[in-house]
Amino acid sequence: MKLVVQVRLWPTFEQAAALEVTLRACNDAANFASATAFTTGDRREYALRKHTYREVKARGLGAQAAQHVIKKVADAYTTLKANIRAGNLGPEGSARRARAESKPIVFRADAAQPFDDRCLSWDHTAHTVSIWTTVGRVKNVAFVGSPDQLKMLALYRKGESDLVCRDGMWFLYATCEIPDVPVAEPDGFVGVDLGIANIAATSDGARHCGKGLNAVRHRNRELRRRLQAKATRSAKRLLKKRRRKEARFAADTNHRIAKRIVAEAERTGRGIALEDLGGIRDRVRLRKPQRVTLHSWSFHQLRSFIAYKAARRGVAVIHVDPAYTSQTCSACGHVDKANRPGQATFSCTSCGFAEHADVNAARNIASRGVAGWAVSHAADDAA
Numbered sequence: 001m002k003l004v005v006q007v008r009l010w011p012t013f014e015q016a017a018a019l020e021v022t023l024r025a026c027n028d029a030a031n032f033a034s035a036t037a038f039t040t041g042d043r044r045e046y047a048l049r050k051h052t053y054r055e056v057k058a059r060g061l062g063a064q065a066a067q068h069v070i071k072k073v074a075d076a077y078t079t080l081k082a083n084i085r086a087g088n089l090g091p092e093g094s095a096r097r098a099r100a101e102s103k104p105i106v107f108r109a110d111a112a113q114p115f116d117d118r119c120l121s122w123d124h125t126a127h128t129v130s131i132w133t134t135v136g137r138v139k140n141v142a143f144v145g146s147p148d149q150l151k152m153l154a155l156y157r158k159g160e161s162d163l164v165c166r167d168g169m170w171f172l173y174a175t176c177e178i179p180d181v182p183v184a185e186p187d188g189f190v191g192v193d194l195g196i197a198n199i200a201a202t203s204d205g206a207r208h209c210g211k212g213l214n215a216v217r218h219r220n221r222e223l224r225r226r227l228q229a230k231a232t233r234s235a236k237r238l239l240k241k242r243r244r245k246e247a248r249f250a251a252d253t254n255h256r257i258a259k260r261i262v263a264e265a266e267r268t269g270r271g272i273a274l275e276d277l278g279g280i281r282d283r284v285r286l287r288k289p290q291r292v293t294l295h296s297w298s299f300h301q302l303r304s305f306i307a308y309k310a311a312r313r314g315v316a317v318i319h320v321d322p323a324y325t326s327q328t329c330s331a332c333g334h335v336d337k338a339n340r341p342g343q344a345t346f347s348c349t350s351c352g353f354a355e356h357a358d359v360n361a362a363r364n365i366a367s368r369g370v371a372g373w374a375v376s377h378a379a380d381d382a383a
């Protein structure tokens, strides 16, 4: 399993200056290569290298950095093409798509730049890295991360790392290749219902409301409303900064929730049952507009955090059809819209079972997990 670990760098003033000029030089060169790719139509790495390698290298980039810059540009065009094909920029003839196709891809001065092992080496004892820069190799740049991240880096880091500068902070995104852990045969399932008021509710009755996350989102929305009216450069910059901060906060919350759910499943020898994505999208659409504060990327993120944390522990994960999980009684199976008199309450009109609505849904997801697992593993048992 591949995983990206993000660590913060703490460069000295001089080190930060060297990183900054390097990132700028790499992205200037990337913009040159991008313009060439655009005018020549040669957007694949090999062809693009023939046109640009000499010039990119002459801009003070070493052989390795030059190759990475060219690959980065080629990859960006591949991604753009895939996005256009997937309709992410609108249908053919849409203004957004036309705009994207009418000019070369532009890299910001601080856009991420990949470094391989020859350009970047890690010291896991001293917690420092040594990085190639356009003004010479910069040694002993300190980095910090959680104990878990540091351990993962020391054991499994492999391949390239991306140097990133965000809001004046420096980060390295390092790829780790983690060996697969065999999945244990689950003895039952923890059902997880993803929602908005409660980010995640489990069939055990735990409700993770993501302390403060919705409050932060609400505050930022108010601020956005006020700043958007201004539309000045500084207002835009502040908005962007706030958005990133909110995203970091959401990611942190999702990590903590995923960790607790996976730990509980592992401790009790169970698997984890999640809803299929389709259902989540439908539900986000169906809810009141002002509730769509929890963007679907946050759902995807929580799901992916649960998936990889579970995979690392050998905990089974199954995806189930979420249809009617919110209207179905988890005690007697009675399906009725009237079972759900309010946003938070579930009360069965047939057997009288009452529970928090999200917990009831999670219980349905758990039993669908059990049924789904039995079906998909029936062949294993027969063998």
Ligand SMILES: [Zn+2]
Binding pocket: 329, 330, 331, 332, 333, 334, 348, 349, 350, 351, 352, 353
């Ligand atoms: Zn019932």
